[in-house]
Amino acid sequence: MAEPVAPGRAWRTVLERIENDLLSGALGPGDRLPSERDLSADLGVGRSSVREALRVLEVMGLIRTSTGSGPQAGAIVIAAPSGGMAALLRLQVAAQGFPLTDVVQTRLVLEDAVVAALSADPQRDLTVVHSVLDAMDADTLTSGEFLALDASLHYALAEAAGNTVITATMAGLRTAIESYVVEGAARIARWDAMASRLRAEHRAIVAAIEQGDVSKAKTLVNSHITGYYTAAGLVPGAD
Amino acid sequence: MAEPVAPGRAWRTVLERIENDLLSGALGPGDRLPSERDLSADLGVGRSSVREALRVLEVMGLIRTSTGSGPQAGAIVIAAPSGGMAALLRLQVAAQGFPLTDVVQTRLVLEDAVVAALSADPQRDLTVVHSVLDAMDADTLTSGEFLALDASLHYALAEAAGNTVITATMAGLRTAIESYVVEGAARIARWDAMASRLRAEHRAIVAAIEQGDVSKAKTLVNSHITGYYTAAGLVPGAD
DNA sequence: CGTAGCCTGTGGTCTGACCACAGGAGGACG
DNA sequence: CGTCCTCCTGTGGTCAGACCACAGGCTACG
Numbered sequence: 447m448a449e450p451v452a453p454g455r456a457w458r459t460v461l462e463r464i465e466n467d468l469l470s471g472a473l474g475p476g477d478r479l480p481s482e483r484d485l486s487a488d489l490g491v492g493r494s495s496v497r498e499a500l501r502v503l504e505v506m507g508l509i510r511t512s513t514g515s516g517p518q519a520g521a522i523v524i525a526a527p528s529g530g531m532a533a534l535l536r537l538q539v540a541a542q543g544f545p546l547t548d549v550v551q552t553r554l555v556l557e558d559a560v561v562a563a564l565s566a567d568p569q570r571d572l573t574v575v576h577s578v579l580d581a582m583d584a585d586t587l588t589s590g591e592f593l594a595l596d597a598s599l600h601y602a603l604a605e606a607a608g609n610t611v612i613t614a615t616m617a618g619l620r621t622a623i624e625s626y627v628v629e630g631a632a633r634i635a636r637w638d639a640m641a642s643r644l645r646a647e648h649r650a651i652v653a654a655i656e657q658g659d660v661s662k663a664k665t666l667v668n669s670h671i672t673g674y675y676t677a678a679g680l681v682p683g684a685d
Numbered sequence: 686m687a688e689p690v691a692p693g694r695a696w697r698t699v700l701e702r703i704e705n706d707l708l709s710g711a712l713g714p715g716d717r718l719p720s721e722r723d724l725s726a727d728l729g730v731g732r733s734s735v736r737e738a739l740r741v742l743e744v745m746g747l748i749r750t751s752t753g754s755g756p757q758a759g760a761i762v763i764a765a766p767s768g769g770m771a772a773l774l775r776l777q778v779a780a781q782g783f784p785l786t787d788v789v790q791t792r793l794v795l796e797d798a799v800v801a802a803l804s805a806d807p808q809r810d811l812t813v814v815h816s817v818l819d820a821m822d823a824d825t826l827t828s829g830e831f832l833a834l835d836a837s838l839h840y841a842l843a844e845a846a847g848n849t850v851i852t853a854t855m856a857g858l859r860t861a862i863e864s865y866v867v868e869g870a871a872r873i874a875r876w877d878a879m880a881s882r883l884r885a886e887h888r889a890i891v892a893a894i895e896q897g898d899v900s901k902a903k904t905l906v907n908s909h910i911t912g913y914y915t916a917a918g919l920v921p922g923a924d
Numbered sequence: 925c926g927t928a929g930c931c932t933g934t935g936g937t938c939t940g941a942c943c944a945c946a947g948g949a950g951g952a953c954g
Numbered sequence: 955c956g957t958c959c960t961c962c963t964g965t966g967g968t969c970a971g972a973c974c975a976c977a978g979g980c981t982a983c984g
Contacts, residue, residue, distance in 0.1 A: 454975095456937065457740060468779040475781055481965065492938040494733050497967085501696060501737040502744045506773050508780050513966045514946030520965060525782025534745050534769050535850075540707040541747050542714055543764025544850050552850040555798040611774075611783050611791040615854065693944095695968065720934065731969040736936085752935045753977030759934060 456491040460499035463489060468523070479509065479521040506530035527610065531618030539622045546623060547681055553619045554671055556612050557600065561651065561667045563607040565660040574602040575652060582645055589631045592641055597624075599648060623680070630678025640677065644670075695730040699738035702728060707762070718748065718760040745769035766849065770857030778861045785862060786920055792858045793910055795851050796839065800890065800906045802846040804899040813841040814891060821884055828870045831880055836863075838887060862919070869917025879916065883909075 463485075467473040479485070482500065486493040500521055503509045507530030511521045538544045564570050578599045582592065597620055604613040620627075634640050647670040654663035675681045702724075706712040718724070721739065725732040739760055742748045746769030750760045777783045803809050817838045821831065836859055843852040859866075873879050886909040893902035914920045 454936075461744075465776060465779050468776075468781075473780075483965090486938095492936095494736070494939090495937065497733070498737050498740040500966095502741055503776070505700075505741045506744075506776055508776055508782070511966060512946085513944065515964050516947045519946065523780060525777060525780045527777045527782045530773050530777065534773055537704060537707070537742070537745055537747055538764060538766045538769070538853075540704050541712075541762060541764045542707075543747070543766045544853075548848045548850040551848055552854070555794065555851065559794040609787045609790055611787040611858070612794065614777075614783075615791070619850075693967075722934090725969095731967095733970090734968065739935090750935060751977085752975065754933050755978045758977065 456489075456495035457498040457502075459489055459491055460485060460496050461502065464499065464503065473523055475523050475525050477523050478517070479523065481520060505533055507533075527614035528617040531614045532621035533618075535618040535622035544622070546626065549619050549623055550671075550675055550681055553616060554668060556604075556616050556619070557667050557671060558664050559609075559612060560604050560607045560616070561655055561663040562660050563609070564603065564655045565658050565663045567607075568658065570606050570655075572606055572652065572656070575599065575606060578602055579645075579648055579652065582648070587641070589634075589637050589641075590628065592644075593627060593631060596644065596648075626680055627678065630675075630680050633679050634677055640674075644674065647673075695728075695734035696737040696741075698728055698730060699724060699735050700741065703738065703742065712762055714762050714764050716762050717756070718762065720759060744772055746772075766853035767856040770853045771860035774857040774861035783861070785865065788858050788862055789910075789914055789920055792855060793907060795843075795855050795858070796906050796910060797903050798848075798851060799843050799846045799855070800894055800902040801899050802848070803842065803894045804897050804902045806846075807897065809845050809894075811845055811891065811895070814838065814845060817841055818884075818887055818891065821887070826880070828873075828876050828880075829867065831883075832866060832870060835883065865919055866917065869914075869919050872918050873916055879913075883913065886912075 464473065464479070473479070479500075480488065482493050482496045485496045489496070500509065500511065503521075504511060507526040507528065508523065509521045510524050510526075512519050535544065535549070539546065539549060564572075578595055582595045582599070587595070600620065601613070601617055604616045607613070631637065647666065651663060651666045651670060654666055672681070703712065703718070712718070718739075719727065721732050721735045724735045728735070739748065739750065742760075743750060746765035746767065747762065748760045749763050749765075751758050774783065774788070778785065778788060803811075817834055821834045821838070826834070839859065840852070840856055843855045846852070870876070886905065890902060890905045890909060893905055911920070
């Protein structure tokens with residue numbers, strides 16, 4: 447068919463085609479995209495242009511590609527927002543498009559919203575949260591392992607709140623500053639003490655949520671996060 | 686040089702190289718990337734793989750490419766987070782990775798944070814906001830023009846609050862649902878009435894901000910947004 | 925000295941050719 | 955007749971080479 451030819455951007459043609467198919471419902475989660483060669487022929491562009499577009503979709507977490515044949519091979523639509531969000535935020539931080547303090551602040555805002563939503567909702571299911579809390583009690587954890595669980599905990603909270611955009615964004619923000627967080631952990635003199643403190647704060651936050659005490663939960667989560675970032679030297683002061 | 690060769694992912698090699706150069710400071714905003722051919726040779730990968738990586742960076746708003754020669758040609762590092770954010774969110778919404786209601790809810794959370802920050806900060810500069818407000822008073826505006834100004838207004842507010850992550854995310858969220866918003870405007874019976882209402886609400890919100898009345902500003906902005914989305918039929922009820 | 929033209933380097937694209945891989949189809953064998 | 959093995963096919967992954975259009979600097983000419 448070879449659409450009338452978009453000026454200058456063959457790969458954009460491909461991107462638009464996919465996006466339209468997604469919007470029109472012709473493509474949905476789980477579906478397989480046409481093969482690269484087919485798309486190339488259909489749109490009248492080179493296969494390399496098709497690949498550039500697919501690469502974008504892949505990095506953004508929209509598709510997954512695999513080689514071979516069969517129903518699982520090829521490019522398949524998956525909606526994995528976290529991955530794309532993380533990649534985007536990480537790169538933007540690296541390119542100094544996003545100052546660290548803004549990332550941290552935003553995390554505060556979202557975490558606030560999460561605990562507020564959870565506190566207000568008596569139906570929430572914090573099973574996962576509790577199991578992570580328990581896992582964090584092990585005293586053999588390295589700081590890296592502990593921080594990984596910490597990430598899981600906050601992720602579980604966000605997930606329990608049920609907003610996918612917020613969950614993905616928070617996960618992305620966390621990933622974006624992960625290297626700084628880990629690096630910051632090394633700057634903390636007595637890690638054991640910090641770990642105990644974090645454990646206690648986590649328990650307190652969850653308790654406040656379960657008691658439905660919105661303002662208390664918000665206060666606790668705020669001091670929890672700013673406290674750690676300050677101790678790790680990631681943000682100037684308590685701002 | 687041709688690094689030890691990463692298995693299976695030539696383009697990832699390129700992406701990592703760029704990211705590392707950004708993190709190490711070897712690359713920064715305004716700098717020019719090596720030419721595609723140079724990168725290809727340096728990393729021992731094909732030029733197509735380099736292009737796939739650059740395409741990702743371009744869509745994510747990290748670089749800008751131009752043809753020709755001279756200092757302005759080639760791939761240049763720019764940190765334009767809004768563009769990338771918008772593309773990502775739009776595609777995720779299209780792929781049903783993000784439900785519309787989650788997008789709207791998130792916008793509420795962020796907008797809340799914005800007006801809260803502005804209300805609490807006596808130093809804020811709302812010059813731009815006021816000029817947009819005035820522009821919106823013209824009664825010859827089509828609904829499309831009005832909505833565009835509306836977007837500018839909210840963007841200006843976010844920008845005045847000073848958090849780049851929140852600003853970019855809000856802009857992205859807005860873009861992601863733009864088509865739905867415009868479509869929804871058509872469903873509104875008496876547009877004139879709605880426009881007047883929106884104008885009044887905007888003025889009220891800004892007034893509350895300038896009076897430093899945090900809670901009032903938050904309340905107003907919440908009802909402003911949910912009100913419109915409900916009227917436009919974008920979200921089921923008042924939540 | 926000025927200007928018009930060439931020259932070079934850049935991204936943008938296409939073509940064609942391999943490779944590795946996974947799965948299915950078909951045949952060979954028990 | 956059933957089972958296993960093999961080949962064949964289609965997929966993404968990659969590379970190499972070839973053009974093109976373009977923008978800017980350089981050079982030779984007027």
